Structures are given as structure tokens and as C-alpha cells.
Amino acid sequence: MTGAALGALLLTTITSSLTALRVDKFWQQAIVGVLILTAIIIDRVASLRTAKKLRISEARNV
Amino acid sequence: MMLNRKNPGQTGRLAGMVAVAAAAALALSACSGGSSSTGGSxxxxxxxxxxxxxxxxxxxxxxxxxxxxxxxxxxxxxxxxxxxxxxxxxxxxxxxxxxxxxxxxxxxxxxxxxxxxxxxxxxxxxxxxxxxxxxxxxxxxxxxxxxxxxxxxxVVAKDVALIQTKLISEQIGGSGEIAILSATANATNQNGWIKFMEEELASNPAYKDIKLVAKVYGDDNDTKSFQEAQGLMQAHPNLKGIISPTTVGIAATARYLSTSEYKGKVALTGLGLPNEMRPFVKDGTVKEFALWDxxxxxxxxxxxxxxxxxxxxxxxxxxxxxxxxxxxxxxxxxxxxxxxxxxxxxxxxxxxxxx
Amino acid sequence: MSETTSTTGTATAPVADNTRPLSSEPKGKTGAARILAGRDAITIYALIAFLIYAAIAIPRFASPVTTGFLLLDVIPVLLIAMPMTLIIITGEIDLSVASIAGLTSALMGVLWAGGMDIWLVLAISLLAGLAAGMFNGFLIAVLGLPSLAVTIGTLALFRGLALVIIGDNAVANFPKALTAFFTSKLGGTGIPTVMVGVVLIIVFFGVLLHFTPFGRGLYAIGYSKEAASFVGIRVARSKFWLYVASGVVSALAGIYWTLRYTSARSDNASGLELAVIAAVLLGGVSIFGGKGSIPGVIAGVLLIGTLNYALRLARVSDVVLITVTGLLLIVSVVAPSIGSAIKQWRHTRRVRRSFIGSNT
CATH class of the missing domain: 3.40.50.2300 (Response regulator)
Incomplete structure (x- = not known):
């Protein structure tokens, strides 16, 4: 829940900072899309890593 | 999708909640639309x-x-x-x-x-x-x-453009950075006027010190226009004036300016409805704007x-x-x-x- | 299409628990009864009922002109609904379809304005759709990312690319012969000529879903991904190709949109994904996957299209229209859940009673 709210806040911040950075209007939406996809991929990579670590530590305990 | 089907109880409750939320949203939109609907004969x-x-x-x-x-x-x-x-x-x-x-x-x-x-x-x-x-x-x-x-x-398209450039020039004292906040990027009217404005700014010696630094689009949506106005002020701290050749855009920009530190310092003109703009003219956010009846x-x-x-x-x-x-x-x-x-x-x- | 309904029959089964010996538990319906009372059949009945009502109550509705305008209006939704049905049956979703259509439209405009041959333009636009679909498919099927999140991202990305390509311009001077073809009708029937192609695509997806092992595999994936892969269904590969198909068909819809309205712009078809998903759900496809059929979806698309057109002809405000469509959608999604909840409640009550009965 907090994560979702933070995400929404982040997106709004990104949009207004893109305007403030004078990024071309026509590129803004594409950039937002890329950022969303990057976020999902990073999330996935992070969770895969945690899973791997857990597996290793479990293996040691055995 | 991502919902788990294995627990029918939970799914049912969730679907119910979605349904209630959607129904509420629909009812609200129906009310707000219905009041000003002009569909009658x-x-x-x-x-x-x-x-x-x-x-x-x-x-x-x-x-x-x-x-x-x-x-x-x-x-x-x-x-x-x-x-x-x-x-x-x-x-x-x-x-x-x-x-x-x-x-x-x-x-x-x-x-x-x-x-x-x-x-x-x-x-x-x-x-x-x-x-x-x-x-x-x-x-x-x-x-x-x-x-x-x-x-x-x-009116003749060119007249609309000329009157707006004249108004902004008067209000910023003939020199400085200005920006345009338009409707959608594809709007036929606005794009025609903006083209005339650009030509006029480039060719008329009286406007040689005025620099058009940005064109942004509020899509004739109140919130979007408000945010674009906000973004303009952040991106161009030296901005002296804004032209908004659309009634939605000028009202949203005036609302932003009137509650910000830029009130009275950044000039705003364009095409607006008198009834919507009255409070902003009275409180000094906007000096003059134009429109036909x-x-x-x-x-x-x-x-x-x-x-x-x-x-x-x-x-x-x-x-x-x-x-x-x-x-x-x-x-x-x-x-x-x-x-x-x-x-x-x-x-x-x-x-x-x-x- | 008895295949579908047979799977639909088993879909309600998981509700039942291990108290099978109770003879009072109703058995699944068989044969004709099952087809006539299925979830998709209800949508078809609703469509027929509404058509009869509109023909009687709305002046000028019953004419070939209606058929023409109505079909021209629903073709984009009908096209994209086909791959969307298959995707939702596997329990995934594709929200980027309208953006792919918009991207195709923008690309067509720029290439054509740049002086390219029109057939080459069409071919490249289709390839762009294919590439967009492969991109979605790669992220979802190969990397295993959630489809909802990925396609929200590509929804913004593809629409953004459309804006980057064509900006605030609109290209309108497509060859007259081609644009005229897209609004032409088959003789005096009022049926648009392009419907021939649309029907071919529908038949393709219908056969694929209902008469091939691949199609049956999709239902299995929708029920349980793990079980499906255990019985040898290539889950990732199936999903990948579904997204590719979705990209190509969305590109077709984008081409149709551009030539029908003679206008290539970045905002073409925006918001269409919701219309498509609404029609698919109304057609009896379960948003949780595993259930649904092509005939039902066609009825769903036509029902929403006819409602729209008839209400517009009767000059009912769009506000009412949105409300009606929304309510229909809620009913179609909630009704099955309520139905199964009631069934379960009655079942447990029966079980309890029989327990009490045997104890005394």
C-alpha cells in the first residue's frame, strides 16, 4: 500500500521534473514508459537475488 | 491476472469490492455529467x-x-x-x-x-x-x-493571434521571455494562431526583445494545464509572460499563478471566458485578455x-x-x-x- | 464449440469439496443443455434480445445502413479482442494494444509522408506491430515479469514513441483508392468489404483456440501454470506467441483506423484497450483465466457496439452509454462470483443438514 502510494508520487515527480529539465514534450511519455519497465526489471532482479541468497544460506544450514 | 484463483472466498470478496468501487465511480461521473448535459431536444x-x-x-x-x-x-x-x-x-x-x-x-x-x-x-x-x-x-x-x-x-485567425501578442507585449513592457500554453498538440485553431504569433514575433520590430522560450500543451484538461503552468515556472525562472489561447488553459494557469509567488509578476493573457476569469482579473493576476462572443x-x-x-x-x-x-x-x-x-x-x- | 463449454463445466468443480458421496450434489449439465445455458450463450441471447428491441423501438435502426456503420465502428475492437481473448484465458493481460495501434498509425503517417510506396509502408507497419509484440512477449514469457505491470509500461512507451515519431502532426493524404476501399460496402448488403478479412482472422483465432492442442493448452495454463507445464505444455513459448499475435493484430487495427479515418496521428485509438477488455469480459471470458470462448466474445463486442450505436441513434447522451456499459460489465463479472457463492452456501447447508440427520 505504502509502496503503491510512493510509486504514484514518484511518477508525478518524474513527470514534473522532466518538464523542469526541459525534456522535449514528445519524449516525456516514452521516458515514463521506459522508467516503469526498468523499475519492474530491477524489482525482479532483486527478488531473484534474495531467493538465491536464501537458497545458499539454507544449503549451508543443512 | 495476478490474482490468486485458488481461494474462491477471497476472490469473490475482491470482485465485490471492485464492483462497488466501479459502481460508485460510474454513479459519480453520471451525476456530474448529467447536470450539464445538453442532449435534450x-x-x-x-x-x-x-x-x-x-x-x-x-x-x-x-x-x-x-x-x-x-x-x-x-x-x-x-x-x-x-x-x-x-x-x-x-x-x-x-x-x-x-x-x-x-x-x-x-x-x-x-x-x-x-x-x-x-x-x-x-x-x-x-x-x-x-x-x-x-x-x-x-x-x-x-x-x-x-x-x-x-x-x-x-474572427480572422490572424487578428486573434495579433491581439494576443499585442496584449502580452504591453503587459511585459515589450521585452523578456514568454511561453505559450496551448490546448492539445493537434488542435487546428490553436496551431494556426500560434503560427501567426511566431511569425509576428519574428517579423515585427516592436517585438524584437520578446523571446518565445516554450510551447506546452495542457490538452484542454484543467489538471494537466495547471501542472504544465507549474512546470513552465520551474523550467523558466526568467519567464515574464504566458499566452494561453484556450479557455481551459488560461483559467488553470490563472488559478496556479494566483496562489503562487508569481502572482502579479508574471503576466498572463490569452483567450478566456469572462465568467471564469472574473476573480483573477479582480485580484490582479490577469490584466487583460480577449475573446469573441x-x-x-x-x-x-x-x-x-x-x-x-x-x-x-x-x-x-x-x-x-x-x-x-x-x-x-x-x-x-x-x-x-x-x-x-x-x-x-x-x-x-x-x-x-x-x- | 462444445470444447469450450466442456471446460467451462469443470470450471465450477473446484468449489466442491471431498463430500462427494452425497447423492444430492447436482451433476454437470450435458450436451445441448450445457451449450444453451453456458455463460457465453447468455451474452448471445442478450445481443439477440437487444437487436430485436432496437429494431422495433428505435426508428431507422433496422436498415443495411446500420450494419455498415456499426461494423465499421466495431472492427478495431473485434480484431484486437481475438488475441486478447486468448491472452486473458491464459490468465494474463495486454494493456498495450491501443498504444501499438497508435504507434503503427504514427509510423504509417511518417513513412507515407516521406514518400515511401504504400505497400512497403503497410508491410513495415505490420513488422513494427510484430516487434512490439515480441518485446512484450520477451519481457513477460522469457523474463517472467507480470503482464499487468509490463503492459502498463509498454502502454506508455509505445504511445510515447508514437508521439516521438510524428509529434503534433497529422498525415491525411493517403491514396484515395485505398481509403475508399476501407469504407466500401459489399453490394447492397451494407457489410463493409474489409469484414471479409476480419472474418478470416476471427476464424483463425476461433480454430486455434477451440480445435487445436495449442488452444486447449491455453485453458490449462489459465487454470494452473504448474500443472500445465507438468503435462508438457510449453507455457512460456505459448505466451510469447500470443503476445506476438496481439502485436500484429493491433498493428492491423492501427492500419485500419488510419485508413478508415484517413488520418495518421499519435493519439489514434487511445483508450481502445479498455473497450476491448470490457467486450471480452462481457463475452464471458474470466478475468482470472481458464474460461471463455470466441463466439461469446464476438457477441460481447457486438453487444457493446450495438448498444453504442442504437443509443446514439436515439440521441441518448454518452454519459448514459458509459453507465450502461459499466453496469453490464459489473454484472457480467460479479454474477458468476455471486452464483458460485450461493451454490457453495447451499451445498454446505445441505452437508450440515445431512450430518445432523445422520446423527439423530
Missing amino acids: SSAAAGGGDKKITFIPKQLNNPYTDVVLGGGKKGATEAGFASSQVVGPLEASASSQVSFINAETQAGTNVIVIAANDPDAVCTALGEARTAGAKIVAFDSDTNPDCRDVFISQ PAQLGYVAAFAGKALTEGKMTGAEGDTFTAGELGERKVEKGGLVIVGPPTVFNADNIDKYNF
């Missing part, structure tokens, strides 16, 4: 005739459009149409008007008065309507000239439609018709009918206008 008091006229604005529930349509309804009644209708999309996108034109063609309307969201996208459908015998009057925003009989234009636009369009169906004119250059209380109007080159010069509103005269 009104029968004419004056004259016989069984002619029917239909207005298709860019979108419904837009304050400017409502004033235009109010004038149109009045004109239709006075011109003696048996019935007048208003249909249209809720969202001003290019192709959304086509199915309305189709339905009106089939309903056998005699005159279609349309403000096109896209000059070409509506062409095929209008062609079919003409084949079926309807007369096409474009108003406010033109279609491709091949697809309509006449175009009722608020939008009601006259609809009014003249209705009379032009009447003259076309009765065969009194064909829309050729030099044709004339009587537009009720506004007197005689002449069709100019390219099927253009000009309604009147723009009015400039300021603290002294704004209370005299009510639209």
Missing part, C-alpha cells in the same frame, strides 16, 4: 417547417462549448428549425465524432453543424451525410474545406444552415444570408463567414459580460 416556437439541425461540438461539458451551443439553440429556434439536437463525444479525440455523424446521417438530419477535432478524420463521414442530403456547416474549428458548405469563423458563433451557424437547406445560398463566395438580430452576413473566399472582432476584457468592462 427543443421544438421551435417560430415558423413551420420540418427541418432538423444537429450540433456536434468538439466535446460535451466544456464551458466554452456550452456557451456556443446556447447561442446555436437560440439561433435554431429563431431560424425556424423544427428541432435542434446536440450530440457529441465526451472526449475531444480525432475520430470520436465520426460515429455521431454516422448516426445523424441515418437519423435524417437536414443540417449538421460541426466543430471538427481533426479536419480530415471526419471527412468521409461528412461526405456520406452530404450524399444523404444533409448540409454541413463547420463552426469554431474548420474541417477540410472540401467536406463542408461553409465555415463560420469567430462565443454565443454568436452558434447563432450565426444556425442561420447559415437554414439558408443552405432552403437553397437561398450555396456557400459560394459573395453569397449573403440574414443572421437574425445580428443582421446580414457575407460568405467570403473559401466559404468563410466571419462573426465579429474579438473583445478585450479588463477590470473596467468585465462586469458587463455574462458568458
